[in-house]
Amino acid sequence: MDEKINLPIVNEEGCYEIRLESIGGLGANLCGKLLGELGASYLGLNASSFSSYGSEKRGSPVKAFIRWCAPDREIRISSPVEKPHILGLFHEALAGKLPVTAGVLEETKVVINSPESPETLRDNLKLYAGSVYAVDALKIAMESKSRVNMVMLGAIVKAAGFIPLERVYDLVRDTVGKKYPALLERNLEGVKRGYESAEEVHFSPDGRYEKVPYTEVQNRWGYKNAPYGGVNTRYGSTVSNDLSASREGYIPLFIQDRCINCGLCDSTCPDMVFQFVKGEYKGREAMVNKGLDYHHCKGCLRCVDVCPVNALVQGVEREHPDKKWFVRNKDLIVDHLEFEDAGANSWVTSDSYLEERRMDGGLV
Numbered sequence: 001m002d003e004k005i006n007l008p009i010v011n012e013e014g015c016y017e018i019r020l021e022s023i024g025g026l027g028a029n030l031c032g033k034l035l036g037e038l039g040a041s042y043l044g045l046n047a048s049s050f051s052s053y054g055s056e057k058r059g060s061p062v063k064a065f066i067r068w069c070a071p072d073r074e075i076r077i078s079s080p081v082e083k084p085h086i087l088g089l090f091h092e093a094l095a096g097k098l099p100v101t102a103g104v105l106e107e108t109k110v111v112i113n114s115p116e117s118p119e120t121l122r123d124n125l126k127l128y129a130g131s132v133y134a135v136d137a138l139k140i141a142m143e144s145k146s147r148v149n150m151v152m153l154g155a156i157v158k159a160a161g162f163i164p165l166e167r168v169y170d171l172v173r174d175t176v177g178k179k180y181p182a183l184l185e186r187n188l189e190g191v192k193r194g195y196e197s198a199e200e201v202h203f204s205p206d207g208r209y210e211k212v213p214y215t216e217v218q219n220r221w222g223y224k225n226a227p228y229g230g231v232n233t234r235y236g237s238t239v240s241n242d243l244s245a246s247r248e249g250y251i252p253l254f255i256q257d258r259c260i261n262c263g264l265c266d267s268t269c270p271d272m273v274f275q276f277v278k279g280e281y282k283g284r285e286a287m288v289n290k291g292l293d294y295h296h297c298k299g300c301l302r303c304v305d306v307c308p309v310n311a312l313v314q315g316v317e318r319e320h321p322d323k324k325w326f327v328r329n330k331d332l333i334v335d336h337l338e339f340e341d342a343g344a345n346s347w348v349t350s351d352s353y354l355e356e357r358r359m360d361g362g363l364v
Helices: 028-042 118-125 137-144 148-160 165-174 181-197 264-268 302-306
Strands: 015-023 046-053 061-069 086-089 109-113 130-135 199-203 250-254 274-281 284-292 312-316
Touching: 015 028, 028 046, 028 061, 028 148, 028 165, 086 148, 109 118, 109 148, 118 130, 118 199, 130 148, 137 148, 137 181, 148 165, 148 181, 165 181, 250 284, 264 274, 264 302, 302 312
Parallel strands: 015 086, 086 109, 109 130
Antiparallel strands: 015 061, 046 061, 130 199, 250 312, 274 284
């Protein structure tokens, strides 16, 4: 290392802190590990990095915490990052029931994966203050065939403002590049485009939105009042989750005129997406496909692969904001069904892009 890196700002513990908020499958856990290694091995700093998540399933909430401090100091805390200097939001849909912006201060730099403008994102997040960096990481990842986490890594480095980009390239070459050498150039392009595309706007406290303090997640049941016998009190919890945040850019498009109502899509679908009702097909009584409930679609595209008449085709989701074939699951329409922002799913990467083989490092 040729030059010493000085942290531009630290907290009372002498640490520069980063918090990543994401859902499983977008690579925030790996991004956090890379940022920890970046500080320790490439910037000459003391560093720590750890993640918080439940079951290792796509769609479940994930947090990653990174701390850097000067090499002559020790990091003596291992608690979650409450007041981040950089906050990375890997999906804008997280700005719902989850308090992802908790602890944000005026000096916080918020990096968001979204095609929206920083001004719109500030209103959507009800952000107290801080600098908002908007980067369309999903689009860039699809175009470069890299991963969302590589694009977000580049945007986070841009927001930090003191990290030489070449050292990030060295980090990616030495880590992701060794594991997936065929994908190295694509991932380097993702980092580069994330760095170049991040658009910043700073917002000072203006009274529009209140500061949100950081608090640990409190569960309704604990060891004192949990039901006996390990009973799952949230029956049907899978179907009450909105899986749209776990899709990575693609959805199945339904062309009803081509459909022969064979039911192969319904039998291959891992969730409760396709809605068949009694009707008539070719003059005979039959179960007729009326559409898809996209609340439960994780974008695996198995239905597209199995459809014999191309009544289901792959499409880019952002090109179809109003889905005329979106039909709610009639068996799940109840008076008080609250959809959560993200839920666990078992999306299988090898089946997701049909003719393209997908690995953790990107598209092959």
